[in-house]
Amino acid sequence: MAAPAVQISSTNPADPADLIGTFVPGGGIDVDRAVRAAAAAAPAWAGAPGQARADALARVAARVEARAEELAQLVCREVGKPIVEARGEAARTAAILRYHAQAALDPDGEVYPPGDGRSLLMARRRPRGVVGLITPWNFPIAIPAWKLAPALAHGNACVWKPSPLSPACAEALMGCLEPELPDGVVQLVQGGVDAGVALAGHAGLGAISFTGSAGAGASVARQAADRGIAVQCEMGGQNASIVLADAELGRAAAIIARAAMGYAGQKCTATSRVIAEHAVAADLRDALVAEVEGLRVEGPADAACEVGPLITADARAAAEAAVERGVAAGGRLLTGGSALDRDGHYLAPALVEVADAGAELAQEEVFGPVAAVLEARDAAHAVELTNGVRYGLSTSVFTRDLDRVLDLAGRLDTGLVRVNQPTSGVDLHAPFGGEKASGLGPREQGKAARDFYTSLRTILVSPAVLE
Ligand code: NAD
Secondary structure (H helix, E strand, O other), X not given: OOOOOOOEEEXXXXXXXXXXXXXXXOOHHHHHHHHHHHHHHHHHHHHOOHHHHHHHHHHHHHHHHHOHHHHHHHHHHHHOOOHHHHHHHHHHHHHHHHHHHHHXXXXXXXXXXXXXXXXXXXXXXXXXXXXXXXXXXXXXXXXXXXXXXXXXXXXXXXXXXXXXXXXXXXXXXHHHHHHHOOOOOEEEOOOOHHHHHHHHOOOOOOEEEEEOOHHHHXXXXXXXXXXXXXXXXXXXXXXXXXXXXXXXXXXXHHHHHHHHHHHHHOOOXXXXXXXXXXXXXXXXXXXXXXXXXXXXXXXXXXXXXXXXXXXXXXXXXXXXXXXXXXXXXXXXXXXXXXXXXOOOOOEOOEEEEOOOOOOHHHOOOOOOOEEXXXXXXXXXXXXXXXXXXXXXXXXXXXXXXXXXXXXXXXHOOOOEEEEOOOOOOOOOOOOEOOEEOOEEOOOEOHHHHHHHHEEEEEEEEOOOOOO
16 A cells, blocks of 8 residues: 555644644554564563663653753644643653653562462463554643553553644654664554554554544444454543532632633543532632633743643634534523634633533533533532533542532542542542543553553462472
């Protein structure tokens, strides 16, 4: 098959005339070549001492640290992430690599009492072989790092297909990985859906890890199921912040505004619904409108920027259309929702008051600076509303009442429950992932990561001669 004629052109969301580069997307042949090369390199990498893998990952981390400002500027330019957050992502990427470098030296199994009292019965973790990794554009170096680092630490070889919207960031991260790893252990295949489908369906994989939208994740999961390989999908969200009547309203409003609209709402953990208890709903709504209207919508390279542009013109048009449909369906526009009259894909952050919890804006992910504002009769109703969507990634609860927190936390069906915190925010050493349509398979991050990147062999060793 000839190489696809259409190249990937990566442009700056804040200045669409700024061409970052052109990249050749891979096809099925390129994916096949990459998987074969990774498979050839995998046994030696799996057989290397844990210390060697730990040292290699620590050296990759050092390269990321040495190039942190360059990487941050590239993230800012290619995906429009506010520079302060982009710097945070570069630092986080190095920290993830260092964390998993250490994990390469963790115990790799367990010993059990044998049935006969004298044999050795153990379960040892083994790498899965070649692991396919498919990643989105919104955390273009941190998400790949939190898949690549544990995969490599535990002895796997990797074929990575990044988003076609962040190809330059992918090449920059590869530039830190390749010099420190044996040839072939990490393969990069640029491209879009075609390359992703070819990778997810490749017979040479031992496992596949995906992060992206729910529809694409479901497709990857079906392909993996057909092949009988391990699969992990982290997908979209429709995350709620619950504000109870005893909450510190000013602080809640400030946190929620930034969680909903920061980075133009383009985080899987962004707040998409604000659910306030009746007694404080009006006050919270007013405080939230004031906070959102005070957010700085600037060029992402400006250190004061909080919101920034959406990733593409299409993404902005889709967010604008979602707001229009929400208003047409009976929602009340509280603020924002229109494209800004300047270069770049900017949208004024939008809040829409919604009476019907079944409305599209209160059910589906917009992935833009848009949030629905709802009212709950009481805390029980707030839980019912929060759980009444197909997604289940992150919920935050604002209250001073520990008893209510303990009660609510047990009833919320999201993978993350965060109290007096934004829905957004991920701790690199704690398990991360969603329920329902937001997540499938073992959690990512921290010690949980090895459950996906290894499988267990149960080994029984008995004496050759029984006395
Ligand atoms: P996307 O689903 O369009 O693309 C994600 C990746 O999958 C890209 O590399 C893309 O080329 C590839 N892809 C698309 N369709 C595919 C298919 N059918 N088979 C195989 N690969 C395919 O998502 P995006 O626009 O890049 O990212 C935004 C989405 O990702 C949002 O829904 C967001 O909530 C989600 N996300 C989730 C998490 C999480 O950890 N839960 C983190 C970040 C982003």
